[in-house]
Amino acid sequence: MVENVTSCPVCGSGEHKLFLSCRDYTVSGEAFNIRECTQCEFKFTSPRPSQDAIGPYYQSEAYISHSDSTAGVINKLYHAVRRKTLADKVNLINQLHPKGTLLDIGCGTGNFLKACTDAGWLTKGVEADPATRQKAIQTSGCEVQADLLQAYKGKKFDVITLWHVLEHLHQLEESLLKIKGLLAKEAVLVIAVPNSGSFDARYYQQYWAAYDVPRHLYHFNPDTLSKLLAKYGLKVADTKPMKFDAFYISMLSTKYRSGKTNYVESVKNGLLSNAWAARNGNNYSSITYVISL
């Protein structure tokens, strides 16, 4: 089933206009519209597959490819970068809060759960996809529950993380209320999402790989994410760049645009994107937001 988003998920306004028509390059090849709220400029995918209907849009070798295969130079590089970014994430968490309880929402195959457990955190996860959840439990040995809205009733966590997950959640309001309820006093919430205000987003337009329709339902920038969080009494305390994303997203975007990856352009635009962000309000390709109550 397809559903329309009638009012802006950030400010509630019913007035919005077509922003871009994008294609799903990884799975279906179908076109989806991104609409922009005329009040707050928040961008969201609409119409969109309903929660019951979106499953097939996640069924692709390309989408899951990031799990295992290690052939090829690009894949080797990708895995090296992934190890480095995983270490960076754990280092960030260690700096933000004394070791305690951590919940990773949308934990995927559990690599971050394992890294946090190894670093001394009492770690739990949430993962909606059954096969991926089993893999996460095997990888990490952690408890991983299926449904965020029903998960860990009565529990509180010192750190909650969502690494490129918030933009996928159909029940955005319910999810944020639930997440707020799971935060302990003095807890830190860490949310990483792509930034539709980045250089690479502006450069690649409808080919920008991080629009990733219809899996990405929302297309945040620092302003709209801050506004959304403020509705739940949550404040952005700090932002951290995710500099590798500028290269990776540029690489995918060149492929979506012409059918062929342009490595030279990808490296050039990755560098340009990060340099531009440093001069323009830290509008990096993807951003990790550090959030407090």
Ligand SMILES: [Zn+2]
């Ligand atoms: Zn709005």
